[in-house]
Amino acid sequence: MLRKKKLNAAEELVHLLQLPPDVIVDHVEHALDEDTFFLNLPLQDKRICPFCKSNDCIVRGSALTQTIRHIPVSGRKISLVFSKRRMYCENCSSSYYETPYWVLSRLKMSIKLY
Numbered sequence: 001m002l003r004k005k006k007l008n009a010a011e012e013l014v015h016l017l018q019l020p021p022d023v024i025v026d027h028v029e030h031a032l033d034e035d036t037f038f039l040n041l042p043l044q045d046k047r048i049c050p051f052c053k054s055n056d057c058i059v060r061g062s063a064l065t066q067t068i069r070h071i072p073v074s075g076r077k078i079s080l081v082f083s084k085r086r087m088y089c090e091n092c093s094s095s096y097y098e099t100p101y102w103v104l105s106r107l108k109m110s111i112k113l114y
């Protein structure tokens with residue numbers, strides 16, 4: 001028998017947008033032909049430094065807000081807004097912004113859209 005899992009409204013949105021299940025939709029802004037979703041991203045357990053590959057990284061400094069484009073839903077443009085934490089690597093003393101694995105930061109779009 002097929003079991004149905006009950007989703008709350010925020011979980012349904014994440015499912016509809018085909019985002020990872022641990023992403024939280026904080027709120028949505030509707031414009032004429034575009035919806036903007038404001039997301040809270042979970043802090044990753046494994047934080048790998050992109051320079052030395054150490055996982056000795058801590059959150060330090062102020063976050064950066066990024067807006068990316070995502071796959072359209074029902075013909076409406078979708079934008080995602082989230083903040084990227086600034087990370088500091090205690091091994092090589094470099095700092096960088098975390099990037100979710102489903103985001104192409106440089107192209108300002110999600111991998112799904114790409």
Ligand SMILES: [Zn+2]
Pocket residue numbers: 049050051052053054089090091092093094
């Ligand atoms: Zn490092």
